Amino acid sequence: MAWYDEDSWLTAAFSPRLSTVAVALTLVLVLPVLLHLFIYRRATPTTLPSLLLLGPSGAGKTALLTLTERDAAAPTHTSTAPLAIEALLPPRLTPASAHYRSPGDPAYERARRFLLVDTPGHGKLRHFATAQLASPANVRGIVFMIDAASVADEAGLNEAAEYLHDVLLTLQKRYTGARTSKGPVEIPVLIAANKSDLFTALPPQLVQINLEKAITQVRKSKAQGLKDSGVALAADDDALDEEREWLGEGGDGPFEFRQMEEVGTSVKVRGGNVLGGDGPDVKDWFAWIAQQL
């Protein structure tokens, strides 16, 4: 039986038979459904607003994350992988977007949900955070956590300041590099000065002053420091010297967090603690989070 015979399958496939039509119809109807199922079942269906948890290692990011999920923070160790959890705003706090809704309204309940994204703070693993910052889809804010006790000494302060400097500079570049006239959606930053239960912890005001000073210093030594190898090694365009950008008002004078407002980033410093004898104190941070939702 050759393909051109009366009853070969090819002829049948092109002839107006009922079975052929039926097969074609089922294919047409079922295939998109299957494809849809295949693709969408695995894609995360959420477009929840998210908040990024950044900060140096040991600040208490993972501890805070576990605290938002349960009554008390779970024991934690140094993270090596990021983690996103679906969190709910604590009761009594009203998300800013649902201010005029009443509790019980489904939209109100929905507005209280958000994703909290924890990132590893170790120096070698900051690329997770950088990747999150590079494509901030629906990021409503950044919680930059620091250990308020460790910023009392030089090394801890410098580490925090360097990391914070890089984060703020990324945000600034994102703003100034935006093509649209309106500028991108603003991403505010909360500096959460954690571990206020320790008596060596600095109060938030002092944390702010110290960080601003240290960032000024970081900016200065970046300006004096060597250029990095990015341009020199990219063989083709040696003429194009990468234009360097400085954090805050062109990089002159002392740096203040206030200057970030011009580039669409408000920076607030609030104290609190995740652990501690008198129980956790995180209400200032969650109040801030509620404002961003």
Place this chain on the structure above:
Amino acid sequence: MLDTFEILTTSGVVLWSRTYVPVGASIINSLIREVFIEERIPPPSDAGQKPTYKKEGYTLKWTTAKDLGLIFVVRGCLAVYQSLVHLTWIDKLLDNVRALFAGIFEEQLKKGHTSVVDTDTFGPYFDRQVQELERANEATPNVKLTPPSSTENDSAEDNAPPVLQKPQRPLYDTSADSTPVPTPDTSRPTTPAHTHLVTAKGGPGPKGKLSRRDKKKVAALNSAPASSGDEGSARKKGKASAKKNRVWGEFGAEEEDPSVVLDYSQGDIQNSNPRTEALEEIKSETWGRKTAKGEFVLKDLDEEMDEIIAEQNAKRESLAYSKESKGLVGSSIGAIGGLFRNVVGGKTLTKEDLAKPLKGMEEHLLRKNVAREAAVRLCDSVERDLVGLKTGNFTTIESTIRTSMESALTKILTPTNSLDLLREISTINTSQSRPYVLSIVGVNGVGKSTNLSKIAFFLLQNHHRVLIAAADTFRSGAVEQLRVHVRNLKELSAREGGQVDIFEKGYGKDAANIAADAVKYAAANNFNVVLIDTAGRRHNDARLMSSLEKFGKLANPDKIFMVGEALVGSDSVAQARNFNASFGPGRGLDGFVISKCDTVGDMVGTLVSMVHATGIPVVFLGVGQQYGDLRGLNVRSVCMLLMS
């Protein structure tokens, strides 16, 4: 022996832990930092033994479940781990617990967007594992695991045939369905045993509680043949003499044989009371209800554990080796599906899937001048990362490997702490009021003096007062060469306001002494930075290399940088290692300066090789002939070059 057993996720949350001797979290933190992140200790290469990590008198052993993102860590005291057999005991425990934990909590662990895993039920499983392995170990002759016991009780039981110990088992059987109460094993006065006693006294506490739902889940998880009550009981009856003590009720429910209780009180009188109470409770509540339903699942905790472990092991194996062919049709459909998934994503990666593309990746890295050793290590770490993972939507294996390799490269090249030379100098100058000392080492002809001058130029631009010490007293012409550099630098920096001079003592003198003198001279003459040039030496020249130790001690530099050529090939690993080790214990290199980067195009693999060999970061790159041609490292651009 055991201090702690912890099960934590890669994201840092402790899911379950059992602590016998509490110590702070810092030791496990430094394990994670040093081994998992900085990879200072090479991952296990020899088969069988799991790696160990020692710190502050503690020994840690660990294993991971990559697909679930779990780390299992055991911590113990150094002394107890010494016996080789003991180490394998711990290995076995780790493996079994991993299998158990993965089997029981897999579903919960795979749930996204949460860090909560309800692991309250895990305690009894763990305790049972510990006991069982301990017992198995005891059977092995010539091994002293636990300190000799003091009570006569113990020795009696120790010498008793295993049958005598078994009557304790029914207790487990009863409780397995609702409230397992750990057996008090008085034969082992070790710490874990004590904890058992405490748990037992507490009766059916929250820790010991095993909810029936979980139990069912476990049962469902196992495609167990013995899932129906009748079958189970039938099997049990047919089992070893130990089970004969059990009396089966009319519904198949077991009732405590008096002898069992007797046995108990014999073994451990002070504990018999709470135990019987616990039993009563179980009987009245759980058993009654279940029997009425007439469909309870009777299973031994042990059997159950064995099944979970076996199942998990089988799973692991099937992942490791490709599946058997399922007949012609099955396999061809499988192949097409595989191809489809390869394009669309959602394929679970096995070693075989990865082997070929990884080989290609390795070749690619070799072409980029990465030393073979480093390339193999990177590919291994990518493999470890990916085996058992599912590829994402619309990603091929190749692109998955690429992404993973990129992040492995980023991780290896990114320094733990970024170096800010200027700040360090000012800190040392002000806080210790002495000059900052920086020294440069390396093999012959890599450009030590040139790069030293480049660093000097950079410092002069920032208005430092720099003294350059000519400690190369070996190669003729070295001092003259430096003199020329210093003259040039003087001219260049006259406008900038820097100040530079040379400290020389001619040839043939001891380099270490010259360096030490230079530091004293600088302090006396108001220089705030001393740069010390050293003689080039082959890294396999033992005599010259050994003089570096004395040099390090006498000159005591704040930083020692090694200059390496970007052109050097596979030798880079040995160079970096030998130089790093040459300063004696407690001192090593602080960074690499890679010279002549402008001559190699995108073949910048040397950077990776050197960092791989030592874990020490690259701080500067030399990119040209001018004094200004010194650059900091941009990890991202180097990664892009390597992956291009």
